Amino acid sequence: MKRSVSILIAVLATGGIALGQGMSPADVSYDEYGAVEVSLSGQPGNAEAGEKIMTTRGKGNCIACHQVDALAEYPFHGEVGPPLNGVADRYTEADLRGIVANAKMTFEGSIMPAFFKNSGYIRPGIAYTGKAAGPGDLFPILTAQEIEDVVAYLLTLKE
């Protein structure tokens, strides 16, 4: 019930840039290399909030697959993706935004889930329930602002 109320709010807020909600996944413009120039939320990211998202299960949980030495206080870093140490030296802000939002636009066929996408899936479910998702049940895994927060955190990873 609470869910459907928030869906309604999200729907009402579409075109929500004016309301500070940021763009919806369909509005995101990727360049030919998969980079995204403008902030998805229209606001700058908060690196501290980004760190929280990076390390929280059910949010980004980026360390499930990537090793990040700067986050060593959080246990168990995965090995599925490349380590993110020094990632800000290798990629621009726009590159990182595009990769976090939908890595497949940069790396074709990547195993990395798209964190800012809500359509175009095979047999999508409602979160981790295993139940079929109906129209309106799908939200991007991270919000526009959460993507910006993660990008802000990644930009701190310099060697």
Add this chain to the structure above:
Amino acid sequence: MIKRALTGAVCVATLVAGAFVGMNAVADEHANLIVNGEIEMVVRTEAPEHMENVDTIYSGWVYRATETQALQMDDFDNPGMLWVDQAAEYFETAQGPEGRSCQDCHESPEALAGVRAVYPKWDEERGVVQTLENQINECATERMGLEPLKYTGSEMVNMSALLASVSRGMPINVAIDGPARETWELGKELYYQRTGQLELSCANCHEDNYGNRIRSDMLSQGQINGFPVYRLKNAKLNAVHSRFKGCVRDTRAQTYAPGSAEFVALELYLASRGNGLSVEGPSVRN
């Protein structure tokens, strides 16, 4: 004993080296599995010919921590064997309208040694691929006059564990040619299909990333030769279709139902990726 102690030393070294990312004790990747000092399991062997992207297949046992591995090496330490004993009692118990037991047709569980290794299998009479669970229910309903057992319910899982236990050490050998081919092809398609909001296929984790850690867990090849599996996580025996369901759910996808045509096909395909490994059920995993 010396080898055990050595493995322990290696583990401690690994722990120290890996302490900053909090890694678990890593098992000795060359360890061999011998159960009760007598059943020798094949835990690594050449991949079957039909596998295009993998050279060597490994039992999930290989990827577990040393302590977890040890639990499967002796039936007194393997909690899964408690339910095997329950199923052995069920096997002997007369029930249903005609008061029949499994034993009336099958002399003993041991008389069914080898059955687990060739299922799922094409059933000529029914014209479909049947799982071992389907076959158990065929006996229950048609020969004993019982209601079908719930596909992943405890009675079924226990019986499946009993039948696996008497085949332990025998090589998985499911047929994928002839009439089973179509089902096998469907299973293969499902294996490579990227489903759910995380857009993950079985292959993304279990073919492309086995041996890599995902957070604290090490990804295995997703072999099913050890089912039913006693999982430390939920402290019970788990049916293979329950595990499929959990995996698919974790891709944020709509799951298939246990016993569905899709999961039967996936089971046949996965079993065929383990042709040559030993039947291990009930195995112990985390």
